[in-house]
Amino acid sequence: MSGQRALQHWIGGAEAAGDGQERIDVVNPATNAVIADAPAGTAADVDRAVAAAQRALPQWSAVPASERAAAIARIADGIKGTIDSFASTVTSEMGSPISYAKVMQAELPSQVVSSFAAVADGFTWEEELGNALVVREPIGVVGAITPWNAPLYQTVAKVAPALLAGCTVVLKPSVATPLTAALFAEVTAAAGIPAGVFNVVYGAGSVVGEAIAGHQGIDMVSFTGSTGAGKQVSIAATNTVKRVALELGGKSANVILDDADLQRAVDIGLEFAWLNGGQTCAAWTRMLVPAHRHDEIVELAVAAAASYGVGDPTDPATRIGPMSSTAQQGRVSRYIERGIADGATVAFGGSGPVEGLEHGAYVRPTIFANVAPDAVIAQEEIFGPVLSVIPYADEDEAVAIANNSIYGLGGAVFGEPDHALAVAKRMRTGQVIVNGGEFNLTAPFGGYKQSGNGRELGRTGVEEFLELKAIHR
Ligand code: NAD
Numbered sequence: 001m002s003g004q005r006a007l008q009h010w011i012g013g014a015e016a017a018g019d020g021q022e023r024i025d026v027v028n029p030a031t032n033a034v035i036a037d038a039p040a041g042t043a044a045d046v047d048r049a050v051a052a053a054q055r056a057l058p059q060w061s062a063v064p065a066s067e068r069a070a071a072i073a074r075i076a077d078g079i080k081g082t083i084d085s086f087a088s089t090v091t092s093e094m095g096s097p098i099s100y101a102k103v104m105q106a107e108l109p110s111q112v113v114s115s116f117a118a119v120a121d122g123f124t125w126e127e128e129l130g131n132a133l134v135v136r137e138p139i140g141v142v143g144a145i146t147p148w149n150a151p152l153y154q155t156v157a158k159v160a161p162a163l164l165a166g167c168t169v170v171l172k173p174s175v176a177t178p179l180t181a182a183l184f185a186e187v188t189a190a191a192g193i194p195a196g197v198f199n200v201v202y203g204a205g206s207v208v209g210e211a212i213a214g215h216q217g218i219d220m221v222s223f224t225g226s227t228g229a230g231k232q233v234s235i236a237a238t239n240t241v242k243r244v245a246l247e248l249g250g251k252s253a254n255v256i257l258d259d260a261d262l263q264r265a266v267d268i269g270l271e272f273a274w275l276n277g278g279q280t281c282a283a284w285t286r287m288l289v290p291a292h293r294h295d296e297i298v299e300l301a302v303a304a305a306a307s308y309g310v311g312d313p314t315d316p317a318t319r320i321g322p323m324s325s326t327a328q329q330g331r332v333s334r335y336i337e338r339g340i341a342d343g344a345t346v347a348f349g350g351s352g353p354v355e356g357l358e359h360g361a362y363v364r365p366t367i368f369a370n371v372a373p374d375a376v377i378a379q380e381e382i383f384g385p386v387l388s389v390i391p392y393a394d395e396d397e398a399v400a401i402a403n404n405s406i407y408g409l410g411g412a413v414f415g416e417p418d419h420a421l422a423v424a425k426r427m428r429t430g431q432v433i434v435n436g437g438e439f440n441l442t443a444p445f446g447g448y449k450q451s452g453n454g455r456e457l458g459r460t461g462v463e464e465f466l467e468l469k470a471i472h473r
Helices: 043-062 065-080 083-094 098-119 151-165 178-190 205-213 227-240 262-278 291-305 326-341 395-403 417-425 458-463
Strands: 009-011 014-016 023-028 033-039 126-129 132-138 141-145 168-172 198-200 220-224 243-247 253-256 286-290 345-348 366-369 386-392 411-414 466-472
Touching: 009 043, 009 178, 023 083, 023 178, 033 178, 043 132, 043 141, 043 168, 043 198, 043 205, 065 083, 065 098, 065 151, 065 178, 083 098, 083 151, 083 178, 098 151, 098 262, 098 458, 141 151, 141 205, 151 168, 151 178, 151 220, 151 458, 168 205, 178 198, 205 220, 205 227, 220 227, 227 243, 253 262, 253 395, 262 286, 262 291, 262 386, 262 411, 286 291, 286 395, 291 345, 291 366, 291 386, 326 366, 326 386, 386 395, 395 417, 411 417
Parallel strands: 141 168, 141 220, 168 198, 220 243, 253 286, 253 411, 286 386, 366 386
Antiparallel strands: 009 014, 009 198, 023 033, 126 132, 132 466, 345 366
16 A cells, blocks of 8 residues: 555664565554555564664663662653653554543553652662672663563563663564554654664564564563463573563453452452453453352443444544454353353343444454353453453352362452452462552562562562672682
């Protein structure tokens, strides 16, 4: 298509043409129109970006931490000054509804960057341990591989702490969301980040992603994405013995206890299941409810679901936009059909196209009732607006069902506060939100089990990018 934006890699502080000729289209899932294209990067492109990052490393790691923190604060300001552009870019690339995109896809990432600038204050870079001096040093060149569902957030959750630690970065964004990465590269340049400290190589996971994971010149790979791809990254990285930090999929349980405020538990529960069209890693896709209150809770959920309008993601009233792509639409639709075939009750939504929205990647938000804990829809990550309500007989069974998953990323408990806290402590998951408590951006974020092995955000998020050196005197 003539006139559409043609991206180039970002290497050594400037746009750089790719080694190959192949391009990858960027498609707006609300219309299925091609809106831009990006280079299908190659291993040679990764080599060039790694060389730029290696060249920039000695100087950047020698910059005092307070100055690196000031640079990160300028990045935060740059994002804050570009909120509307980031929000509309994410909306056009992956269909996130604009009202949500503004808050969660643009403002939240700016707050994450600010929070890292603040972590620098009082950070312990060196400490005395008897006769040893323990020094924290940047790990080196970091490969950052990110998914499409929260493209700016996932980028800054890696890039800001890596830069603060004194590392340099080669980013590979998802093929679905390169425009957000390009806008972020502009923000880093405007913030005065020196050439080569931050680089972007676009392209497929199987080519660019694997080249990053297996690269001898990359000291650490920080990966966010599906559990399957995370395993491939680990395999590709093995021979280099680099550090591999993985933030992977989830199938989080929202445990509603007998003594919970049911209306609140259901309202917040549905919101956290369907945020971003259900395309969030920690989505509370399993609602665990006391069996004797199952029907009452399903009724409340169905009533709440009526306020989730599906439609054009650029309309501020839209709560659920299209899925991020027709591939994702197909995947979610197949899971809805599988749930029906396996005998779960469709309480809301169901399979089939959304009337009047056949031109985009839309699905019908769906609530399944009476779902068996081992059903496919209760075990596999669907990554769409599909909620499974699962009855439990008693609290021990609730905990057992919550933990009956290969994943352990997020979760929630609603109930009398001390009671809910006690149940939260029994959940094998990296974070639990009790009674809708506010998400703390400085607390460690990451997964148990096959949800990953890393921890992002706050002080722990910076420590991921540091080596420890002991100097014995
Ligand atoms: P994905 O795994 O398909 O892709 C993620 C990234 O990895 C992309 O950049 C992709 O190109 C790359 N990739 C794919 N195969 C690769 C390989 N073999 N080697 C190297 N790189 C490879 O995931 P997605 O569909 O983009 O995103 C959705 C997934 O991400 C969901 O599973 C979701 O739960 C997960 N996610 C996790 C978190 C978290 O913090 N734990 C946050 C957001 C999303």
